[in-house]
Amino acid sequence: MxxxxxxxxxxxxxxxxxxxxxxxxxxxxxxxxxxxxxxxxxxxxxxxNQLARGLAAKKTNMIAVILAEMDSPGNIEIVKSIEKAAEKRGYQIILCNTNNQEDKEESYLSLLESNQVDGAIFIGGKLVGSHLLKASFSQDNRIVLVNRLAEENFFTSVLTDYSQGLYKAVEHLLKENFKKIALVCGNRDNLVEEEKISGYKNALRDSGLEVNEELIFSTANNRQAGYNVFLEIIEGDVIPDSFISTRELTTIGLVEAIKMGGYFIPDDFAVVGYGDNILTSVIDPPLTVLGEPVEKLGKSSLEFLLELINEKMDSQQIKVLTPELIIRESSISKYN
The missing domain is CATH 1.10.260.40 (lambda repressor-like DNA-binding domains)
Incomplete structure (x- = not known):
């Protein structure tokens, strides 16, 4: 004891x-x-007892990292980066998962309000709700958002330029002479996915091509959804020559369906995925991906939060990072 x-x-x-x-x-x-x-x-x-000492001194050296969903390898890598940076500065993290439930997010926010943690980093999720907006008006606003959007952003934020990332992917496929590019994405009500769709459309229009809405497919974020969407596409009226898939699990199912159908990548269909991590690394042939700057997202968000905690930030800060297009065999045309 x-x-x-x-x-x-x-x-x-x-x-x-x-x-x-x-x-x-x-x-x-x-x-x-x-x-x-x-x-x-x-x-x-x-x-x-660090917590008891922290409550007395109004400082705990602990930070809440609040995830909207834990089934994203990219989000987990961001958490690892935050934890690594935090340890170097003498802080520990508490990992919280809301599963996109607003009541759970509000509950975790109470950790900050009751001084059980020194600050909070929110990663991903839906449009910022009223409870978070209310917290932003506090003079003691020790919150940083990572890849989280708000209609009126009163928070210090670190964001990925999803639109620019998808723009790069479309540009690459067009250079490889793929013209019928299908986009397999998430729910259009999700602002992050909407940003990706916007980048896809802008790249096509800037290249003088019309956007065919029949080549945009919204699916759930799981392996089976990726598998099923290919079966749906192959039976449709418009058959693409290439795919951009915006989430890792969906990409795995999509690639499996292409292979099970007796097709070859990239000979029959080129594929570009999202996220350079353990899931996408096992795909054969090696997968071209948009690699999210997870290390920078984590490190930058922690640095911003410590500035807020130590009252060294004069005004709201926003940093925007661009994904890197990592070109591999899955998107290289044999006709070039």
Whole structure:
């Protein structure tokens, strides 16, 4: 059982306040008494309750990292980057998953409001709701958004330029002489996915091509959805020569369906995926992807938050990062 401040006081025959002063190297404790207390603490492997100390000092050296969904490898990599940067600065993280549920997000926000954490980083999710907007008007707004959008953004944010990323992917496929490019994306009500759709459309229009809405397919974010959408496409009136898939799990199902149908990548269909991680790395042939700058997203968001915590930020900051197009075999035309 973990020894407490009260236990040390009893063993040393002194008041708890005396133990506290001795352990925190504060005046008002005699030399012999201080040494006696420190010896007892060391022999019993005493560890201070960081949360209790933090609540008293209004600082915990803990940060809440609040994820909208945990089935995104990209989001998990961002969390790892935040954790790595936080440890170097003497902070720990508490990982919270809302599963896109507003009531859970509001509950986790209370950790910040009750000073159980020093700040919060929200990663992904729907349009910022009223509870978060309300928090933004607080003078003690210690919140950073990562890849989270708001109609009126009062938050310091680190964002990925999804539109520019998809623009790059379309440009690449067009250069490889693929003309009928299908987009397999998420729900159009999702602002992140809408940004990707916008980039796809802009690239086609800027290249003098019409946007064919029959080549845009919204699916759920899972492997089976990616598999099923290819079966749907192959039976349709417009058959594409290439695909851009905006999420990792969907991409895996899509590639599986292409292969199971007896088709070859990229001979029959070129494929560009999203996210350069363990899931996309196992696809054969090697997959061309839009690699999200996860390391920079995590590090930048942590640096911004520490500035807010330490009151070193004069005004709201927004940093926008662009995905990198990593070209591999899955999108190289044999006719070039």
């Amino acid at each position: 973990q020894i407490t401040l009260k236990d040390i006081a009893r063993m040393a025959g002194v008041a708890e306040s005396t133990v506290s002063r001795a352990l925190n190297d504060k005046p008002g404790v005699g030399k012999e008494t201080r040494l006696k207390i420190l010896k007892i603490a060391k022999e019993n492997n005493y560890r201070p």
